[in-house]
Amino acid sequence: MLLDANAVSRCRHRVFLDAAVKTGHITDVARRPIPPGVRQRQEAAALHRKSVYEAMFSFHHAHWATIDADQPTSHRALDTANALNEGIGWVWGGMLPTDAHGRRGGAEILMRDLEQGGYIPIIVVNHKVTDQGRGITTSPLHEFAPDTDDTRKLRSQPRDQFRLAHLYRMLESGGWASPRRIGGVIGYDADCILIHDLDREVPSYDNSLLGEYDARFEDRVALVNGGAPSTPNRIGECKMCEFWPHCEKVLEEKHDVSLVVNGGHATLLREAGVNTVDELAAWHGDDPEEWHGVPFAEVQVFAKAWLHDIPLIRRVDSLHVQRADVEVDIDMESYQDHGAYLWGTLLTEPGKEPVYRPFVTWDPLPTRDEGRMFAEFWGWLTEVRRMALQRGLSFAAYCYSKSAENRWLIDSAKRFRGMNEMPALEEINHFIESDEWVDMFDAVKDQFLCPHGRGLKKIAPAAGFSWRDPEAGGEASMSWYRDAVGYEGDPVHDQRERILRYNEDDVWATRVLREWMSSPQALEVPDVAQLDQIFRGENGPA
Numbered sequence: 001m002l003l004d005a006n007a008v009s010r011c012r013h014r015v016f017l018d019a020a021v022k023t024g025h026i027t028d029v030a031r032r033p034i035p036p037g038v039r040q041r042q043e044a045a046a047l048h049r050k051s052v053y054e055a056m057f058s059f060h061h062a063h064w065a066t067i068d069a070d071q072p073t074s075h076r077a078l079d080t081a082n083a084l085n086e087g088i089g090w091v092w093g094g095m096l097p098t099d100a101h102g103r104r105g106g107a108e109i110l111m112r113d114l115e116q117g118g119y120i121p122i123i124v125v126n127h128k129v130t131d132q133g134r135g136i137t138t139s140p141l142h143e144f145a146p147d148t149d150d151t152r153k154l155r156s157q158p159r160d161q162f163r164l165a166h167l168y169r170m171l172e173s174g175g176w177a178s179p180r181r182i183g184g185v186i187g188y189d190a191d192c193i194l195i196h197d198l199d200r201e202v203p204s205y206d207n208s209l210l211g212e213y214d215a216r217f218e219d220r221v222a223l224v225n226g227g228a229p230s231t232p233n234r235i236g237e238c239k240m241c242e243f244w245p246h247c248e249k250v251l252e253e254k255h256d257v258s259l260v261v262n263g264g265h266a267t268l269l270r271e272a273g274v275n276t277v278d279e280l281a282a283w284h285g286d287d288p289e290e291w292h293g294v295p296f297a298e299v300q301v302f303a304k305a306w307l308h309d310i311p312l313i314r315r316v317d318s319l320h321v322q323r324a325d326v327e328v329d330i331d332m333e334s335y336q337d338h339g340a341y342l343w344g345t346l347l348t349e350p351g352k353e354p355v356y357r358p359f360v361t362w363d364p365l366p367t368r369d370e371g372r373m374f375a376e377f378w379g380w381l382t383e384v385r386r387m388a389l390q391r392g393l394s395f396a397a398y399c400y401s402k403s404a405e406n407r408w409l410i411d412s413a414k415r416f417r418g419m420n421e422m423p424a425l426e427e428i429n430h431f432i433e434s435d436e437w438v439d440m441f442d443a444v445k446d447q448f449l450c451p452h453g454r455g456l457k458k459i460a461p462a463a464g465f466s467w468r469d470p471e472a473g474g475e476a477s478m479s480w481y482r483d484a485v486g487y488e489g490d491p492v493h494d495q496r497e498r499i500l501r502y503n504e505d506d507v508w509a510t511r512v513l514r515e516w517m518s519s520p521q522a523l524e525v526p527d528v529a530q531l532d533q534i535f536r537g538e539n540g541p542a
Helices: 012-023 036-063 073-086 158-174 209-224 236-241 244-254 263-271 277-281 296-307 368-388 403-415 425-432 438-445 458-464 474-485 491-517 520-524 530-540
Strands: 064-066 090-096 105-112 119-124 130-132 136-139 147-149 153-156 180-184 195-199 328-336 339-348 355-360 395-399 437-439
Touching: 012 180, 012 209, 036 090, 036 105, 036 119, 036 158, 036 474, 064 491, 090 158, 105 158, 105 180, 105 328, 105 438, 119 130, 119 158, 119 458, 136 153, 136 530, 158 180, 158 195, 158 209, 195 263, 277 296, 296 530, 328 474, 328 491, 328 520, 339 403, 339 491, 355 491, 368 395, 368 403, 395 425, 403 425, 438 491, 458 491, 474 491
Parallel strands: 064 090, 119 180, 328 395, 395 437
Antiparallel strands: 090 105, 105 119, 130 153, 136 147, 136 195, 180 195, 328 339, 339 355
């Protein structure tokens, strides 16, 4: 069984199932279709690699070879080996020959190490790999000259680092590896090559990066060869996994404890002898050893609520939501790291019906028209606030989980500084820090325990709200957006209407949630004591 770099960074059970299905050892497990969000990211990554190829080729074409990606894998591997043996400086799209350990894989760039010989793997990824800061090593794109970078710090991306370790071991097996034991990543910004030292010690692994990779790869080899056990365990990766429907069924039949706690906490609980939701709900005594993070009493509430299919538990005797005479609900839609193309608003004024108004650009991001649109949105919001003050009315703007909105409020003001009507960054920050900017996510978090998560799609149905589009969600909207602006063809106007309808539902959801939390109906949600009574009623004295 051949293993690529993904095997060491993804869920163990996913690797196990993938191998078992491919080899025919398991025949009753179906893969679900690739989620639209995954497909969209794959398409965006391909476009990003194309733009990086064009840039790097312009710099290094005199010492360049491109491996034909349309030929069979074995031919690509042979062409790659020939290019490396010839000592070509930059090899794009190389597929390394499968090694004796069953590794397979390729790199966007294999670069000749002119100082010490051999080759250095460089991969191209469509996500950010650095943040503002200092202390990492980078190289410019036009020449390989690694040096300490005083403007950037590392953004941890373990998957990238393990892929580099995988490629380095493959180069080593073929006799092509540079003795420097380093690898490079060109990220979303494509303005430098981030250099990773593959021998560096990583405290979170208690090992070097290569050492951790080797241990994981050995485990995965044993796993696919039947020499290591594997059982499903719910983790963050599950929501995008093709095998999740199968694993979810298995976990629910067992009442597996990972259904109500994260993967790390599930491991701690299993070590303490707690394997099921029922056992967690009935736990007595001190917290399990080394428990951290979410208070243990809360996860017990999650367990009891899960057993009785109760989506919300009240933390408090009375509920409070900040209200105002003039209220504006806001929801932003962005596309990856390219920008925010839509600011949707719902204005509620005394004696008037709520009015939805979107501020949008359908020019494909990135575009200067985003700045025009953002300035128009901010001008409108500022005028609503000013008119409320002039009339002696209180004002508040609401969103749900404002970290994304705050990011693009600040980023938009920075990127389009100097454009007509563009607000100053100080004005944006003053609004963000004011009491007029209210996060309904915080209001929910402070007053409810949420066994199924605190996302708006999880919480708003408890208030009686439902989305008109059954596929509504952030991942799906990314795919809709690509169609709406015509990234791969003519713009699809129906998808524009779909996005606007989804955005309108989002702002309505925050309003409905706020109205519900301000009503007596919300007090019908059981509190912790009432949940305990329900649990004791079915399970005898606690």
